[in-house]
Amino acid sequence: MAKEASNTNGSVTTKPPPSPSPLRNAKFFQANMRILVTGGAGFIGSHLVDRLMENEKNEVIVADNYFTGSKDNLKKWIGHPRFELIRHDVTETLLVEVDQIYHLACPASPIFYKYNPVKTIKTNVIGTLNMLGLAKRVGARILLTSTSEVYGDPLMHPQDETYWGNVNPIGVRSCYDEGKRVAETLMYDYHRQHGIEIRIARIFNTYGPRMNIDDGRVVSNFIAQAVRGEPLTVQAPGTQTRSFCYVSDMVDGLIRLMEGDNTGPINIGNPGEFTMLELAETVKELINPDVEIISVENTPDDPRQRKPDITKAKELLGWEPKIKLRDGLPLMEDDFRTRLGVTRKN
Numbered sequence: 001m002a003k004e005a006s007n008t009n010g011s012v013t014t015k016p017p018p019s020p021s022p023l024r025n026a027k028f029f030q031a032n033m034r035i036l037v038t039g040g041a042g043f044i045g046s047h048l049v050d051r052l053m054e055n056e057k058n059e060v061i062v063a064d065n066y067f068t069g070s071k072d073n074l075k076k077w078i079g080h081p082r083f084e085l086i087r088h089d090v091t092e093t094l095l096v097e098v099d100q101i102y103h104l105a106c107p108a109s110p111i112f113y114k115y116n117p118v119k120t121i122k123t124n125v126i127g128t129l130n131m132l133g134l135a136k137r138v139g140a141r142i143l144l145t146s147t148s149e150v151y152g153d154p155l156m157h158p159q160d161e162t163y164w165g166n167v168n169p170i171g172v173r174s175c176y177d178e179g180k181r182v183a184e185t186l187m188y189d190y191h192r193q194h195g196i197e198i199r200i201a202r203i204f205n206t207y208g209p210r211m212n213i214d215d216g217r218v219v220s221n222f223i224a225q226a227v228r229g230e231p232l233t234v235q236a237p238g239t240q241t242r243s244f245c246y247v248s249d250m251v252d253g254l255i256r257l258m259e260g261d262n263t264g265p266i267n268i269g270n271p272g273e274f275t276m277l278e279l280a281e282t283v284k285e286l287i288n289p290d291v292e293i294i295s296v297e298n299t300p301d302d303p304r305q306r307k308p309d310i311t312k313a314k315e316l317l318g319w320e321p322k323i324k325l326r327d328g329l330p331l332m333e334d335d336f337r338t339r340l341g342v343t344r345k346n
């Protein structure tokens with residue numbers, strides 16, 4: 001598995017990757033792939049675990065501190081012989097023998113990552129250092145879920161991976177966006193200095209079943225509001241844009257990146273771009289035409305526009321999203337109705 005990956009920032013590591021466990025090549029050792037998913041009890045993490053567990057050759061270990069994740073998201077796997085769940089905070093070291101690490105752990109909703117900003121930056125910096133240390137020790141390949149937020153309030157539109165971003169280093173979002181930027185730096189430094197096999201995904205806004213109902217992000221807020229019959233709260237001015245990727249497409253992109261030969265960073269997101277007013281109108285039309293749309297105050301540093309250029313993902317991973325927003329929203333609605341106990345009026 002120690003194959004040289006093409007890296008896209010122009011520099012190539014000369015150091016070979018560390019060797020994986022000798023057991024991996026042993027004649028009588030069961031050749032299962034052991035995979036660690038940090039943040040595996042969270043929204044994207046648990047969908048990724050579902051997909052990895054479908055492959056009988058995979059053993060999956062989840063490490064999660066349950067700050068925003070939940071055991072409930074993994075209940076179908078608890079007790080499965082190929083599955084293990086550890087309550088663990090990535091700011092502490094973790095020693096497990098694995099072949100791949102999907103490093104997702106970090107609160108992703110602005111409300112949650114701003115709740116304890118010092119903890120958020122520790123998660124991104126110390127957490128990523130710890131996972132890279134583990135990758136080095138056991139010779140594992142590691143994938144970091146970075147974010148479209150590394151582009152900040154982007155002056156280039158759409159954003160491709162060559163754009164260095166427009167980020168406020170002392171803003172209220174910097175614990176997350178600067179944290180993820182340092183995490184990317186650490187990934188590349190470990191790659192160049194120690195030959196670690198790295199993969200970096202820049203994830204754009206993602207939605208789907210299992211998002212926390214009071215998560216604070218726009219899609220989960222609007223769907224919960226529409227299902228409860230409450231006004232949809234569009235934060236001013238409402239003309240800011242985002243691009244929303246359905247979670248199954250996201251998971252597909254992450255697995256292709258991990259399994260492929262390119263280090264990234266690679267944007268994984270749906271290029272369909274919507275203003276928040278358009279999103280509110282779509283949710284109202286599809287889910288509850290009786291609700292009002294109201295304008296509420298916004299928070300500082302809210303990026304004005306965001307849309308991924310996914311040329312690289314298409315060319316290098318053969319990946320592009322399949323699920324359109326109008327098809328994905330009703331799938332999420334069903335999950336929210338079940339969890340909120342509100343049936344659809346006909």
Ligand SMILES: O=c1ccn([C@@H]2O[C@H](COP(=O)(O)OP(=O)(O)O[C@H]3OC[C@@H](O)[C@H](O)[C@H]3O)[C@@H](O)[C@H]2O)c(=O)[nH]1
Pocket residue numbers: 108109110147148149203204205206216217218219221222233234235236240242276298299302303
């Ligand atoms: O109720 C709401 C919530 C949010 N919004 C608006 O919706 C837009 C999107 O906000 P969200 O909180 O969903 O997400 P953001 O795009 O700000 O951040 C996200 O970026 C990409 C990922 O890395 C993370 O999931 C998250 O940081 C913002 O312009 C926000 O002002 C509303 O209009 N109403």
